Amino acid sequence: MPADSRPMPGQPVDDKVSVIMPVFNEAAGIEAALRALQPLREAGHEVIVVDGDSSDATVERAQGLADRTLAGERGRARQMNAGAAVARHPLLLFLHADTQLPPTALEDARHALATGYRWGRFDVRIEPADGILLLVAACMNLRSRLTGVATGDQAIFVTRQAFAAVGGYPELPLMEDLALSDRLKSIGPPACLRTRVLTSARRWQRHGRLRTILIMWRLRLAYRLGADPARLARDYYQ
Template structure:
């Protein structure tokens, strides 16, 4: 069995720590798995709360790509799994990943389910999963996993402020298409609910289309904020 390293970037997420610790502590107790949280300079005590909960925490410069690269550099696993703090893995995640990578793939992602009260969420999740399957591109909400060898070969995540997951997927596609695991991870719908579900969906579509047209990620990040 290959060693799995779960890398979680965090920034000002103190309200997530209790649930995150409950999810991740069983994973870090496995002899063939490690969990690394990477704080991007939170001002709300996220890092200390996570340490108090028994989780390993590193501190890096702010930026999801920078934080995930920092965690990957410290990781010892042959497989790297990049997990958002508000996303929950299925209990069988490690076995599913190993089975997928035992075939022709060097990377992959899970289907996603969006947790929340909006009746739009099942439709949005279905569209995300089908778009990913057809395009071969994955987003961070889908818990991207990759063999360390290929991740390092490509230089890790591109150090850009937005679309780092899309860009990594583009580069990995030159090596292989992703393994698409049908068992879903569950991610919080808070981002959609806080900004408005349809407004957020339209914004993300516009940003991804602009990125596909070649608009720099730095400009898109300002639009996103």
């Protein structure tokens, strides 16, 4: 820890977490997602919802269930950067609205950061699971361990100091999680926690399991080969 960030003698160390949730048209599930986080708020942690110009009742339904609800332009990277900019605590955790944290998630993340890591992610399980989605999740977790690259579904956590040092999320329309991982790897490897977060299978259900897998492989490969993220976003969201 740099000398200028050490607490004064007798000063309590703030190891609380700011959970930042970017949302867009999540009215159907936002209340359930935020109610699941109320025990964290009661324990002194912070929940920040950053809306991306939703056209439904997402913002109204989030009111009262988060410490702060921000409105902004659509773009997950911009939204998460906006949430980080107003976060009160030194530890940040970025959580998708369709991903659920297990009870020990914040304690496990805090422990990892206290033992020398500056950032990390959780293993993921896709729910409801079937044979294919169990395999998909296992491959995601293994690939992440081998490459040091995390996806947003894995609930990336990071010290605010490290997040600021790398300039936050690159404001890309897609693949912002891969780009952030690349930046953070320059200052240290991730803590790859075996604690599992649960993420919704709705993307695979909506577009079909095999088709979604192929689309994601193609987009990731194209990104690594230098394709324009704006074009990839158009292909992904069409």
